[in-house]
Amino acid sequence: MLKTEHLNKAMFEKFAPRRGERALLPDLTPKAEVALMCRMLFAEGWNDHIAGHITVRQPDGSILTNPWELTWDEVTASDIITLDQHGNILDSHWNTTPAIGLHLQLHDARPDVNVVVHNHPKWSGIWANLQETPPIYDQAGAYCGSELPNYNEYLGTFENKTTSMTAVDALGDAKWALLAHHGALVVGRDLRQAHLRAATLEWRCRRAYEVRLAGGAEPLAEEVIAQIGLPDANGFPFLWEAMARRELRRDPTVLS
Structure with missing residues (x-):
């Protein structure tokens, strides 16, 4: 019988959608x-009122982002703002938060990063406030590996460019981080990859806190995490599409 690790790799090589595809x-x-x-991320718990931004770099270097004034669960396609690489608004009457600078600095520092997600989710926010890294207890929490930096030099809000640059430096080449007393940060090559990472992070943090409240348990060993983790360059096959369809069923006007 194939080992789980080999089975996962074979499955994902066969079924993982290629970059840019949006099947179904x-x-x-x-x-x-x-x-x-x-x-989709609002439904996953990235839902602190009007806080947080998603930025997506386009092939021409411009950046798409959600407006400051709207909650993530009310944004529609026509609300999305186009920015130049310096953060200047090109096509919208909406505004962006001054904290957008963190995203711009990350895009500039990381050519591999086309998507940056920041918010103050409930469960990862708990671990950020504890300044601890949550253990992994189940398969869904292990999808993206165990390494999770904890940035604990909170110097103020992220409209301060010096503060946000220290966060960029602290992140290094990591895929995500907990921001002490603040929230969570996830980066990715594309929306599919970033979605899996954001959903996995919140699931992992929720399960770890629930297990702690229940009295604790033995977390998964690193070798097990390595076996059951996904090669998440393409995200989870069909997950992005399934969650997108769920949102389209809830409110088809999201495309307007």
Whole structure:
């Protein structure tokens, strides 16, 4: 019998959608994809009122982002803002938070990063406030590996460019981080990858806190995490599409 690790790799090589594909969905504009991502992550717990931003770098260097004034569960495609690489608004009457600088610095520092997600989710926010790294107790929490930096030099809000640059430096080449007394940060090559990471992080943090409240348990060993983790360059096969369809069923006007 194949080992779990080999089975996972074989499965994902066979079924993982290639970059840019959106099987099982109608044709979506880039702005519609960002609006759907906002709705999808809101449902995953990235839902602190009007806090947080998602930025998505486009092939021409411009950046798409959600507006400051709207909650993530009400954003539609037409609300998505186009920015130049310096953060200047090109096509919208909406505004962006001054904290957008953190995203711009990350895009500039990390050519591999086309998507940056920041918010103050409930469960990862708990571990950020504890300044601890949550253990992994189940398969869904292990999808993206165990390494999780904890950035604990909170110097103020992220409209301060010096503060946000220290966060960029602290992140290094990591895929995500907990921001002490603040929230969570996830980066990715594309929306599919970033979605899996954001959903996995919140699931991992929730399960770890529930296990702690229940009295604790033995977390998964690193070798087990390595076996059951996903090669998440393409995310989880069909997950992005399934969650997008759920949001389209809830509110088809997200595409408007």
